[in-house]
Amino acid sequence: MTVHPTVWVDEARPAAAPRRGALRRMLARNAPGYLFLAPWLIGFFGLTLGPALVSLYLSFTNYDLLRAPDWVGAANYVRIATDDPKFAAAMRVTFIYVVLSVPLKLVFALAVAMAFNRGIRGLTVYRAIFYLPSLLGGSVAIAVLWRQLFASDGLVNMLLWKAFGIEGPSWVSNPDYSLYTLVVLSIWQFGSPMIIFLAGLRQIPTDMYEAAEIDGAGKARQFFKITLPLLTPVVFFNAVIQTIEAFKAFTPAFIISEGTGGPINSTLFYTLYLYQEAFGFFRMGYAAALAWILLVIIALFTAFSFLSARYWVHYDD
Amino acid sequence: MSITLSRRSVLSGGAAALSLAAFGGGPAWAQSARLRFLWWGSQERADRTFKAIEAYKGVASDVSITGEFAGWSDYWPRLATQVAGRNAPDLIQMDYRYIFEYARRGALKPLDDYLDKSLNIADFGQMNIDSGRVDGKLYGVNLGVNSSIVLYDEAAWEKAGIEPPKPGTTWEEFAEKGAALSAKKTKPGFYASADASGVEPALENWLRQQGKALFTADGALGFEPADAGKWFAMWAEMRKSGACVPADVQALDQLNIETNPLTTGKAATAFAHSNQYIGYQKLNKSRLGVSSYPKVSAESPSGHYLKPSMLISVANGSAHADAAVAFANFLVANPTGVEILGVERGVPASESMRNGLAPKLNDLDSVMVKYIADITPGVGALPPPPPPGAGELAFALKRVAEEVGFGRATPEAGGEKLVREAQTILKRG
Incomplete structure (x- = not known):
């Protein structure tokens, strides 16, 4: 949550006082407040709002970094909407990734959290170990490791051969499978939703389960009638955060395809396409337009989640 | 005849006078020449280039050069952002594919005025000089020939x-x-x-x-x-x-x-x-x-065809263009510089440098030099600049x-x- 500054207006001051004096007095009175807010204000205007507005302006220009931006109106947006097969390919790849990785990751995280919730000896150690992939997940080293695991002579194929006698393909370099190796990588980084699920599970009063058990409800029934409904606020939170993260995913695809989004655009994440346009072909204006479209898509998804929340999220009021 | 002085030129003149006084006259300018050189390539190339920079201290002790390098795909975003931010390195390793775009957008300095003065590349042969020309002007010096x-x-x-x-x-x-x-x-x-x-x-x-x-x-x-x-x-x-x-x-x-x-x-x-x-x-x-x-x-x-594997260019806004050209000359036309770089960037375009280098080459280097010599009679013209x-x-x-x-x-x-x-x-x- 961001804390917004509150500006106090001095109500005791007579209304007829000269305006300039009033403003100065108000500033003087609030100066210490602004001073303390300065790091945030400078960061917000200088590093967030300013660049965002410049990027909005650039999205209406052709800009190659070397020459001054050249105003082209909505041409970039028109091109994206009507005449860009790579945009369509990137959207397809990104949506498949979001739709597969977010639910699978949440299910997996919940399953692990429930296992931990039974009170395992040495829980804190296991929790730390299972959280580790999330800390490393965005890193270059893991993506490189993934590339090795799923290569034609990688560990995965070795295990397949030893266990089932199957000769596996080169998973990362085959357009039929490469995206799914990235989905698996994403699921493996289940640590942060798992920790949040675990905290949520701890909040559910145990007497509810006792009561349900006395009434003859089985484990499955208990899960669907008690655990899941009471956990919906946490599920909602995790779903929103993970969806946003999934849309913004970049590093794994960049490393595994070495920035190409290949083979045959099969790992061309939206952000990777944006990066290629900006830093591969120096079409900064076009890339800025792509970025704004991504912002709108994420905003729509988030808004939809919040609107739907009233129908399925139960707050324990 | 009247001479008008802007406030800025008076100021800078004053500053120059001041610095002259401070350093006791003489080459106060050159003493402050700090250059940046940006290139792409492997660790092997970096090692050789840093060694050449070190050796250049023996030629011009008053010039200090800072080297930066990156891989090919990271290099171009970095160069473009530096140029856009008016923070271009003085010395830029250039590729034949990009030299046209950079030169035509005014990012590079034409080097024709230095020819046969501080830039001695006459024995490169016409083709190897022309591979650094854009619209008739010289914007890049061939750092090595390859195919x-x-x-x-x-x-x-x-x-x-x-x-x-x-x-x-x-x-x-x-x-x-x-x-x-x-x-x-x-x-x-x-x-x-x-x-x-x-x-x-x-x-x-x-x-x-x-x-x-x-x-x-x-x-x-x-x-x-x-x-x-x-x-x-x-x-x-x-x-x-x-x-x-x-x-x-x-x-x-x-x-x-x-x-x-x-x-x-x-x-x-x-x-x-x-x-x-x-x-x-x-x-x-x-x-x-x-x-x-x-x-x-x-x-x-x-x-x-024989292609410049890479070129060296000077940024248009460089404050020390003269010193930058002198260092470029050291890399391609001074036996010390040429020997340190060897043929890792390609075969030296200069005939005299190539001949001077030949006895010092190891087996691998010689194979490459011989390959270029062998195919040279059958090569075609350099392709036109890519659009x-x-x-x-x-x-x-x-x-x-x-x-x-x-x-x-x-x-x-x-x-x-x-x-x-x-x-x-x-x-x-």
């Missing part, structure tokens, strides 16, 4: 008992020999050749052998859908016969030395740039042989080649698709 090259694992061909490709081998013979080598199955998952259907210089060489080109002089596409279709069909045939690696092995090749199927032990032959021979040999255990590219027919031209946006063609070619390789498109459809995409790219610029 395309075929590299092969000598032991692998010998073990299979098949004669490796040599100058004059036709593509048809290459495909036959390749299939024969792969059929011997000397080790599992090993093939005669990498799949070069998605490698732009390979396609270019093949087109040039038939009197065509990637781009025409007026910036249009220099080949037809049928040409590209034939190219993809030739490789599809080799893929089928096992002469080259399958598509999912080739897809791991990111068009650099480290990931090429030759280096990763999947293929016995690679298609590369001649100056990369040293890098390839460093990463390959068995000895590598060299050859020019296979030919369409015995009578066709070689398709090769804006041409850099994207290499990506499109790799992708379409993969579509054909994985059987998603027929060679004919691939040819049409490539030309269609290339035309869109060129129209966009």
